[in-house]
């Protein structure tokens with residue numbers, strides 16, 4: 144039974160990969176700021192209430208007219224968050240994982256997953272649609288009817304009812320220089336500053352490897368908004384930034 148289940152899963156996985164490689168547009172960033180970058184949704188049709196604005200899809204300057212606060216940890220977040228639960232990459236099956244990891248994604252990873260876990264629509268803003276944005280729930284990352292692609296979903300797999308993150312790099316995990324042989328306070332993360340400056344409360348999050356704004360001096364042009372390229376310059380340069388292998 145166990146083997147049968149594994150075989151079925153990997154077949155499904157191959158199907159997904161095939162689909163993703165045919166269907167995924169190469170929407171790499173150009174490392175020159177958010178305008179025109181993969182996160183510039185100003186001209187997207189699902190942006191019906193505030194067309195033309197870039198930042199508002201994620202940040203709103205005031206809590207005005209809100210029916211309830213969406214995220215109180217900062218960053219003026221204007222979006223509903225995912226209520227999914229996740230199976231983390233964890234020590235239960237990786238005996239070499241040493242660092243402290245949050246039981247569920249937190250901090251900035253939670254913000255990114257609000258779009259990238261595929262469970263929540265891109266137009267899920269505050270509940271008060273009239274003020275802060277539409278709330279139609281039509282366009283989700285897993286959808287084929289809109290101009291986003293399932294290839295951008297971090298994990299298309301489920302573990303029971305949980306979004307399965309076991310196949311994604313550990314998230315919301317402490318970065319411990321001693322563990323990797325590098326010092327986060329002095330070793331650089333590309334041109335973004337030192338490694339410590341891209342940690343979120345000392346933890347590795349999505350934003351540690353990616354710059355969501357595709358900013359000049361942060362994201363490397365021609366990559367998936369990465370802070371260090373993996374396939375140009377030093378091979379696997381991003382990985383070698385933190386892992387002394």
Ligand code: HEC
Nearest residue numbers: 170171172181255258291292295349350353355366367368
């Ligand atoms: C408003 C929803 C939303 C949020 C929040 C969001 N993303 Fe995205 N992201 C998208 C969509 C939609 C795409 C696909 C864009 C396209 O189809 O070109 C995307 C694309 C990407 C890509 C691929 C870009 C490329 O060049 O191939 C990366 C990497 C990425 N996002 C990382 C992040 C990270 C990291 C965060 C959090 C720090 C984040 N995103 C937050 C919606 C979002």
Ligand code: HEC
Nearest residue numbers: 177182197198199200201202218251254255350354355356
């Ligand atoms: C797709 C979602 C998204 C969009 C669109 C977006 N941001 Fe952000 N922003 C984030 C996330 C996620 C973070 C936290 C991660 C980080 O700091 O890298 C963040 C962090 C910030 C921060 C604090 C940290 C820093 O980098 O300085 C500022 C300021 C900011 N954004 C401003 C803006 C402005 C201004 C715009 C529009 C021009 C904008 N953002 C558009 C998602 C977004």
Ligand code: HEC
Nearest residue numbers: 252255256259294295296297312347348349352367373381
């Ligand atoms: C340890 C570094 C690291 C972390 C942490 C990380 N990523 Fe990535 N991500 C990468 C690399 C490297 C690629 C390019 C993969 C490739 O080209 O095969 C990538 C690719 C992507 C892509 C492009 C589509 C794809 O799957 O190739 C998206 C979208 C993305 N990441 C989103 C996220 C989000 C959202 C998070 C947090 C939930 C996250 N990443 C956390 C390193 C990271």
Ligand code: HEC
Nearest residue numbers: 237239240241242313316317318319347351381382384385
């Ligand atoms: C920002 C720093 C950082 C970057 C960049 C980074 N990692 Fe990691 N990685 C970590 C940390 C921290 C851990 C957790 C280490 C631990 O707890 O033992 C980890 C864990 C891992 C593990 C799991 C180890 C285990 O014992 O189960 C693998 C495999 C891994 N990383 C590979 C990669 C690869 C491949 C890349 C490039 C795509 C990469 N990492 C990029 C910091 C990073």
